[in-house]
Amino acid sequence: EIYFFDSETHRFVKVNRGALDNLGYTLDEMKEMTPLELKMDYDVASFNNMLRPLRNGEVNELLFETRHKRKDGTDYHVQVHLQLSRLTEPPMFVAIITDVTQRKDLESQLMQAQKMQSIRQLAAGIAHEINTPAQFVGDNTRFVQDAFKDLMALSEAYKKLHDAAKANAVSEELVAEVEKAIDDADLEFLADEVPTAIEQSLDGISRISNIVKAMKEFSHPGGREFESTDLNGAVTNTMT
Secondary structure (H helix, E strand, C coil), rough: CCEEEECCCCCCECCCCCHHHCCCHHHHHCCCCCCHHHHHHCHHHHHHHHHHHCCCCCCCCCEEEEEEEECCEEEEEEEEEEEEECEEECEEEEEEEEEHHHHHHHHHHHHHHHHHHHHHHHHHHHHHHHHHHHHHHHHHHHHHHHHHHHHHHHHHHHHHHHHHEEEECCCCCHHHHHHHHHHHHHHHHHHHHHHHHHHHHHHHHHHHHHHHHHHHHHHHHCCCCCCCCCCHHHHHHHHH
């Protein structure tokens, strides 16, 4: 798209067919308009400030991106290459416009894909960090469950022995049954391992809790107001 507009009134003098087709205006309509009616993010003051370096000869051209609004109200991304031609009287601004909507859409899709990739990597890392303690918490819980079954079997054997002793009816078979229950329970082994399993499980739960807490604080949305923060805590949460 190519636009010529007056350097004083800013009214369009001429635009090419590509611009007319894209914008939906006729040439006569365009000649009654200025670039401000196409640009969505400029007012008169900001537009004049932008043009000033070209008028003063400080720069030969301007290259920037903005959005243009069509006659039907839709808008699209454009890249603007703007120069001031002094070959006419009065001088005219010449703008070469490139529709970069497709490029912007691709950039947006790429950015979204990168965000999703980052989320996937973060989720995989969190899953791994939580799965490790969760696994040994599960293993230790199953061990304590089996130990409890053995202790309950031993307790039941002791109860039978107690009831038989009260009735003066302790038999060799009952004594053998109690001894087997004692061997099966392996009390010395359980006395060493059960406290360790419980301690490890509590540590694993604490680690999981710390990870979840750190993630919650790490992902807390920022506020609009300034406030004091614990930098050491922020670094620790990030490391966790």
